Amino acid sequence: MQEILQNLLNGIAVGAIYALIALGYTMVYGILKLINFAHGDVFMLGSFVGFYVGGYAARHLHTTGGALGWGYAGLVMLVAMVVCGLFGFLNERIAYRPLRNSPRIASLITAIGVSFLLEYGGQFVFGADPKRFPTLVAPHYIAFGGLSVTNYQIIVLVVAVIFMGLLQYIIYGTKFGRAMRAVSFNFETASLMGIPTDRVISMTFIIGSMLAAVAGILFGLSYPTINPLMGIMPGLKAFIAAVLGGIGNVPGAVVGGLIIGIIESFIGGSPLSGYKDAIAFIILIAILLFRPSGLFGKYQAEKV
C-alpha cells in the first residue's frame, strides 16, 4: 500500500511537469492544428536560462554551495518565462506564420527543423556536456505517514497547479481566452467577427512557451543534470500525454500528463523499469489505434 502511494506521489510530481509541457502542445494544436515539435526544446531552453541566470545569481550572491532562496528562485523562473515567451513568439512569427496557408505538412516539417536547431544549436552554444542546475531552494525530506516526500515534489506540484489555474482562468475568464476558444473553433469566422487572429496565435505561443519554461525550471530543480538534448524525451512524453487527453483539449493535457507520469512511476518501480520509455510509446500506439481522439477529445469527421 505504502509503495503504491509512494509511486503515485512520485508519478504525480513527474506528471505535473509533463502536463505543463503538454498544455503548450495542445493549445497550439487547438488553434493551428500544428504539432509544434520544437516545444520540448523550448522546455530545454527554459532549463538553460534557469541554469545561466541561477548560476550568475549564485556566483554574485556568494552562496557557497547553498541555495538561492525563494525570491531569487522566483526571479529565475520569471526570466526563463520571459525568454521562452519571446522565443515562442519569434518562432511563430519567423518559422510558422509564413507557412500558415501552405499545406500543413510544411509547418510540421519546419517544426521538426526548429527542434533540431534548438537541440544542436543548443549543443553548439551551451556545450554538449551535461550541466549541473543551480540549487534554487535547499532540499529536504518530509516524512509523511511513512512516505518519503521531498519539498521539491511539493514545490513542483504547487507551482504547476498555480500555473494551470492561471491558464484555466485566462481561457475561461478573460477576453483573450474567449478569443482563443473562438479561433480554435473556427479561424475564419473568428477573424470575420473582429478577432485579431494573428495576435491570438502569438499569444498562444507565448503562453505555451512560458508554461514550458516553468516546466524546465521545475525539472531542473528536481533532476539537476541538464543538457541540450534533455527536451526530447519529456517533449515526446508530453506529446503522448496531450494525445492521450485528446489533443486540443486543455484539461485533457493535464489529465494525460498525470496519467503518463503515474504509469511511468509505477513501471519505474517494477522489474520492467528498463522499458519505461518503450511503454510510453506503446501507450501512444494504443491510443492512436483504439481511441485516436483521446480521453476527452470528440471524434471529428474530416470536413469534405
Place this chain on the structure above:
Amino acid sequence: MANGNALLDARDVTIRFGGLTAVSHFNLGIQPHELVGLIGPNGAGKTTVFNMLTGVYKPTEGQIFVGGVSTHDFKPYQITALGMARTFQNIRLFKELSVLDNVKIGGHIHYKYSAAAAVLKTNRFHEAEEAAEHDAIELLKIFGLENRAGYYAKNLPYGDQRRLEIARALSAQPKLLLLDEPAAGLNDRETRDLLQTIRDIHKRFDIAILVIEHNMELVMELCERIVVLNFGKTIAQGTPGQVRENPVVIEAYLGEPAEAAGI
C-alpha cells in the same frame, strides 16, 4: 479616394477563380442608414460579393473602401474593425461556446485591457469585462435570448441560432451590417418576426444594412434599394418597385413566371 462619407464603396470589383469570373465589375456604394438588398438567382455571386467585402477573398481587380479606407491589404478582422460585420448563409456560430460568449466575442476589440491587467485583475479589467457582459446581455434581450445566455450555441433551436448570429455581428458595433440570407430556413411567422427585428435594430443602432435574401417579400418590404446580380454581373438596381417591374430581372429568374419567383 473614396467618395465622401460612404460606409462602403466597391468600385469595379472583379474576382476570378481560375478561368471562372465569379463576379465582374461590381459597383456598390452604401450611405449611412441605408437599407440595401442584394438579390439574384442561386450562384449569381452574392455570397462571393460578401466574401470580398469582408476580406475572405481578395478581388482580382477593383477596389473596396470601407469607411473611406481601402481594404485591399486588410485581413478580415481589420475590415471588421472599420465598422462592418456580417452573418453567414450557413450558420457559423461558435457552437461549443455559450450564447453569451458568442456575443462577447463579437465585441472583442471594443473592450480593451492588457494581458497583465487580466492576470492581475485590475479595475480596468473588471470594468471592461462588466461592460462586455452588460452589453452582451442587452443585445440578447433584443433578440429574446437573454434566458439562454448560458446555453451552448449548438443547443439553440435553428431560428434562435440565426438570431444569435445577428446579435453577435451587432456586438462588433458595426456601422454597416451584412446579412447573408437571414431568413433561410425560417417559416413564415419567424420570417415576419425577423423583418420586424431587422427594422428595430436598423432604427435602434442607426446602422446601414446590406442583406442577401431569397425571400422576395422580405427584401421588397425591407429595402430602400435593391441590386440584382446574375452570373456575376449587376443586371439591375433601383427601388423595389423599379426592380420588380424590370423585365431583365424577371427573365433572370430563369423563365419562371414573375409570380412564381415572387417578383
